[in-house]
Amino acid sequence: MEKYNVPEISEGVFWVGVKDWNRRTFDALMPLPHGTSYNAYLVKGKEKTALIDTVNPEFKSELTEKINQVTDLADLGYIVMNHAEPDHAGAISHIMEASKKAVLLTTEKGARTVQLYYRVPGERTKTIKDGDTIELGGKTLRFIEAPFLHWPETMFTYLVENKVLFSCDFFGAHTAFGLYDEDVEEIIPFAKRYFGEIMMPFRAMGMKAIEKIKGLEIKVIAPSHGPVYKAPERILEAYGKWTSGETRGKAIVLYVSMLGSTEAMIKTMVETLFSEDIEVSLYSLPGADIGEIAKDFVDSRAIVLGMPTMLGGMHPLAGYATYLLKAFRPPLKYCVILSSHGFGGGAIQQALEIFGHIKIEVTGTLDINGPPTTDDHQKIAEIGKQLSYKMKGLKR
Numbered sequence: 001m002e003k004y005n006v007p008e009i010s011e012g013v014f015w016v017g018v019k020d021w022n023r024r025t026f027d028a029l030m031p032l033p034h035g036t037s038y039n040a041y042l043v044k045g046k047e048k049t050a051l052i053d054t055v056n057p058e059f060k061s062e063l064t065e066k067i068n069q070v071t072d073l074a075d076l077g078y079i080v081m082n083h084a085e086p087d088h089a090g091a092i093s094h095i096m097e098a099s100k101k102a103v104l105l106t107t108e109k110g111a112r113t114v115q116l117y118y119r120v121p122g123e124r125t126k127t128i129k130d131g132d133t134i135e136l137g138g139k140t141l142r143f144i145e146a147p148f149l150h151w152p153e154t155m156f157t158y159l160v161e162n163k164v165l166f167s168c169d170f171f172g173a174h175t176a177f178g179l180y181d182e183d184v185e186e187i188i189p190f191a192k193r194y195f196g197e198i199m200m201p202f203r204a205m206g207m208k209a210i211e212k213i214k215g216l217e218i219k220v221i222a223p224s225h226g227p228v229y230k231a232p233e234r235i236l237e238a239y240g241k242w243t244s245g246e247t248r249g250k251a252i253v254l255y256v257s258m259l260g261s262t263e264a265m266i267k268t269m270v271e272t273l274f275s276e277d278i279e280v281s282l283y284s285l286p287g288a289d290i291g292e293i294a295k296d297f298v299d300s301r302a303i304v305l306g307m308p309t310m311l312g313g314m315h316p317l318a319g320y321a322t323y324l325l326k327a328f329r330p331p332l333k334y335c336v337i338l339s340s341h342g343f344g345g346g347a348i349q350q351a352l353e354i355f356g357h358i359k360i361e362v363t364g365t366l367d368i369n370g371p372p373t374t375d376d377h378q379k380i381a382e383i384g385k386q387l388s389y390k391m392k393g394l395k396r
């Protein structure tokens with residue numbers, strides 16, 4: 001028995017990636033509760049073999065052994081770099097060292113990035129352009145430039161004969177579980193979380209990329225994180241919605257409360273939204289999983305932010321949440337801000353300054369002193385109703 005399982009995901013296409021079961025954060029920010037995978041693929045033609053992406057550098061030996069189980073690494077013809085980030089390109093130098101004949105194929109921007117990060121000699125790099133093809137012998141690789149998914153140099157590779165799309169980060173999911181989509185009971189929530197964390201800021205570029213691949217017959221999508229899609233229709237449909245910013249009648253509620261007053265305000269708001277048939281995703285910010293928040297940002301129509309004033313401004317956790325909101329650029333349309341202060345406000349004003357730079361309509365704010373009174377609860381219910389009418393596209 002060979003040391004590693006190297007499955008053939010399509011005729012002449014082998015998965016030589018690795019599972020990183022123990023990785024717990026990405027970009028020192030996103031929690032990875034189920035680890036992740038770095039998928040690399042070997043495409044064997046009659047004359048040449050191409051490696052599609054590599055793996056995080058700590059796994060370079062495992063990648064080497066897997067390639068050698070299929071073919072002699074020294075005979076590798078091409079390394080296709082769809083993306084230069086180290087989780088996919090970090091083992092390129094090692095592979096090129098072991099495979100002296102291999103030529104690196106990448107976009108013009110990718111060629112500059114490999115020089116910077118991996119010191120690949122220019123003479124071993126071939127710059128490709130949108131629509132270029134490479135023949136491997138009975139297998140044709142076609143390259144599709146798809147910039148900013150996730151860095152400026154990104155591209156897709158399409159294996160014409162097999163109808164396999166190697167999409168790198170796009171369509172990915174951070175989970176080490178499963179080789180195929182059918183192995184994971186519910187893959188879409190993983191993919192949605194990943195989209196929220198990584199792709200949401202680049203929705204416009206994602207839409208362009210989807211437009212570009214519309215005419216392609218795609219039997220398999222082979223991304224660089226998570227399972228391979230043998231039934232790509234579902235993820236293509238989901239990405240169509242997510243990249244276009246389609247929202248649901250859902251409000252994401254993020255709050256932090258120090259003495260219970262803000263929490264009491266939030267409870268009234270949530271009850272009001274429920275009574276108006278608005279779906280609510282509620283997160284108490286201390287200890288909340290940023291990845292889950294990012295997932296709910298993907299299709300929420302409104303946000304309710306609740307926080308006390310602390311030292312003249314927003315509670316730092318609320319400040320962090322608004323920073324993420326600005327960075328992730330979700331398709332939110334409406335916002336309500338609720339706050340309680342003890343001996344001097346300032347939180348709402350600071351939040352409004354930040355929201356002023358985001359295309360989002362603030363439909364209501366309330367700042368109170370101490371715990372909410374009956375009158376305050378009534379005002380919150382009114383603000384909640386107003387928000388729900390806006391979300392439903394109704395006038396009052």
Ligand code: FEO
Pocket residue numbers: 083085087088150151169224225
């Ligand atoms: Fe999976 Fe942008 O790297």
